[in-house]
Structure formats: C-alpha cells, structure tokens
Amino acid sequence: MSKITSEDLSNAIETLDPNNLEVIGDDTEVFKGSELDSAADETPALGGDDFMHTDDFRRLFVDFVMVDTLVSMRWLDRKWHKVVEEKLIELEDEPFGEIIVHGGNDISVSEAYAREERMKQVTKVVFLLNITKVGDHACSWASNLVVVDIPEGITSIGIGSFAGCSSLKETTFPKSLTSIGNHSFEGCLNLEQVDLLHTNIQQLGRQAFRDCKSLREMKIPDSLQTFGTDVFANCSKLVPSNIGTTSEVVAYLRSIQ
Known part of the structure; x- marks a missing residue:
C-alpha cells in the first residue's frame, strides 16, 4: 500500500x-x-x-x-x-470481526465499556500505515483476540489499549517502541511471555501488566528506567509473592533474564 x-x-x-x-x-x-x-x-x-x-x-x-x-x-x-x-x-x-487502529482512535473509558460486548467478536487487529501510537482503549475487551503483531513505527501503546484481552497469548513489539501506558495489558490472562529486549522502551505505566496471571517470562532492556506502581501485580508466575516494592521487582527481573 x-x-x-x-x-x-x-x-x-x-x-x-x-x-x-x-x-x-x-x-x-x-x-x-x-x-x-x-x-x-x-x-x-x-x-x-x-x-x-x-x-x-x-x-x-x-x-x-x-x-x-x-x-x-x-x-x-x-x-x-x-x-x-x-x-x-x-x-x-x-460484528466487528476486526478492529482498525489509526492515528486518532483514543477511546474513553465509558466508550470502551459501552462497546465491550461488540469487542468480544474481534479476532484481528489491522494497523493503518504511518501511525505512531496504539490509542487509549483501542482494543480493550477484545476477549477473543489471540495474536497481535505491533508494527514498526509505533512508539507508544496507550492507556488500556489491550486491557481485558483475556485470550491474548502472543504479542510482538517493534524496535521503535518507547512507552507502554497504564493498564495497557491488564487482565491479559493468557499472555505468557513478553520480550522487550530489542525495543527502545523507556517507560512502563502503572499496572501495565496487572492480573496477567499466566505471565512467566519478562525480558526488559537497559533502556527501561521508569516503572509505574504495581506493574506486575498478581503476576504470581513471574514475580514471587515475597518481592513487593517496585525496585525489588525490577532488580529481580533483571537478575533472571
């Protein structure tokens, strides 16, 4: 194209x-x-x-x-x-069938809840060319979405972009990525691995991976320096329960990769 x-x-x-x-x-x-x-x-x-x-x-x-x-x-x-x-x-x-992500599709929380039932029909995400952000709540509640390949050129993933995508199992991230917003992948119950080593990620937002209960591997680069609170809350397969503070969590993740 x-x-x-x-x-x-x-x-x-x-x-x-x-x-x-x-x-x-x-x-x-x-x-x-x-x-x-x-x-x-x-x-x-x-x-x-x-x-x-x-x-x-x-x-x-x-x-x-x-x-x-x-x-x-x-x-x-x-x-x-x-x-x-x-x-x-x-x-x-x-039915939606697929959702189109473009450069101006920030969705409010109320709008996201209003279309929750329709979003359950989504099985594919299409990214239009020349965009730099996955909009806030753009794909939230797409509970039948299994795979997402975020293309090169995307620098940020917005607030709650993939929150509630409970079937999401595989996500690839581009080198261009610099930030993942608050609650971006919260409640992605089947997400098992996240590899950010090849990205330029600098910031993980608050509760970005909260309740990702299947998450067992998280690879983070040295460029990542800013962590919100409770980024990995309730991720018991990734972080032992006796490790509580954000600094302890970060140090633990760096030590095991």
Missing part, C-alpha cells in the same frame, strides 16, 4: 467536490455502480496523514472506531454525510 501524497489529496478534493454533486439525490446509493462509486474506489480518503485509502468500505464502516476520522472528511458535512449515516445504520448490528 503506497503512501498518499499531497497531490493525491488535492485530486481527491477536486474529484469529490460536494458542490458538483447536484445530480446526487439524498436517497441515491453511491456505493453500487455509480460514477461516485467509481470515484470512491479510486480516490484516497481524507482525514489525516494516518488515514490511508482502503477499498474495503464495508470493513471501514463496520469499525465504529473510524467514525471520528470519517466525520472529519471534508465533504461529509454535505451530501456525503447522509450516505455515511445510512451506511452506519445499515451495518449497525454486524
């Missing part, structure tokens, strides 16, 4: 100028064989450098995480807005 250029964006705006859509009625279905349908397939979507064009509009609409980016697209306050609204209603009850 190639990167969108400024020329591409300029062409997209010109092609999809809302002022030139007078032939499109409010009830027109633009995604099925119309000229606008073809333009949509061939034109990069707008909404930020991180928002890359995809032909899979169905996936894009089902993933409600993308709504904030879609609404920022320049033409949606006119005739496209109704089209998007109708598509969202049409696909409202369809």
Whole structure:
C-alpha cells in the first residue's frame, strides 16, 4: 500500500467536490455502480496523514472506531454525510470481526465499556500505515483476540489499549517502541511471555501488566528506567509473592533474564 501524497489529496478534493454533486439525490446509493462509486474506489480518503485509502468500505464502516476520522472528511458535512449515516445504520448490528487502529482512535473509558460486548467478536487487529501510537482503549475487551503483531513505527501503546484481552497469548513489539501506558495489558490472562529486549522502551505505566496471571517470562532492556506502581501485580508466575516494592521487582527481573 503506497503512501498518499499531497497531490493525491488535492485530486481527491477536486474529484469529490460536494458542490458538483447536484445530480446526487439524498436517497441515491453511491456505493453500487455509480460514477461516485467509481470515484470512491479510486480516490484516497481524507482525514489525516494516518488515514490511508482502503477499498474495503464495508470493513471501514463496520469499525465504529473510524467514525471520528470519517466525520472529519471534508465533504461529509454535505451530501456525503447522509450516505455515511445510512451506511452506519445499515451495518449497525454486524460484528466487528476486526478492529482498525489509526492515528486518532483514543477511546474513553465509558466508550470502551459501552462497546465491550461488540469487542468480544474481534479476532484481528489491522494497523493503518504511518501511525505512531496504539490509542487509549483501542482494543480493550477484545476477549477473543489471540495474536497481535505491533508494527514498526509505533512508539507508544496507550492507556488500556489491550486491557481485558483475556485470550491474548502472543504479542510482538517493534524496535521503535518507547512507552507502554497504564493498564495497557491488564487482565491479559493468557499472555505468557513478553520480550522487550530489542525495543527502545523507556517507560512502563502503572499496572501495565496487572492480573496477567499466566505471565512467566519478562525480558526488559537497559533502556527501561521508569516503572509505574504495581506493574506486575498478581503476576504470581513471574514475580514471587515475597518481592513487593517496585525496585525489588525490577532488580529481580533483571537478575533472571
């Protein structure tokens, strides 16, 4: 997938100028064989450098995480807005299947709880290009997610990004990673190993791996100097119960790797 250029964006705006859509009625279905349908397939979507064009509009609409980016697209306050609204209603009850992580998808705690049941259907995470952060609560409660491969270029994993992903068993981290936020992997009950040796990690947030009860191996590099409180609380297979303070935990982990 190639990167969108400024020329591409300029062409997209010109092609999809809302002022030139007078032939499109409010009830027109633009995604099925119309000229606008073809333009949509061939034109990069707008909404930020991180928002890359995809032909899979169905996936894009089902993933409600993308709504904030879609609404920022320049033409949606006119005739496209109704089209998007109708598509969202049409696909409202369809399963997520996969979640799309993009550059602006911080989710509040209340929003994360509100979509908890739908997130149980997620089995795959798709990372869009040119993003540097996994948003806060972006993938929380995806309890059927088993494997996550976080791509190079990601520097931070947000608050609660993978919290409650109880089936998560394998996660790979990029060299570019510098921080893991508070509660990021809390409650990942099946996560057994975490290898950060090849990363540039500098900070582990508060309770980042709390209640990871299967975690038995944690490899940390010398670059990691900042540890939040209770990072490994209730990780009895990793840290013996008689080791309590943060400094003791860190010293113990460094001694056994």
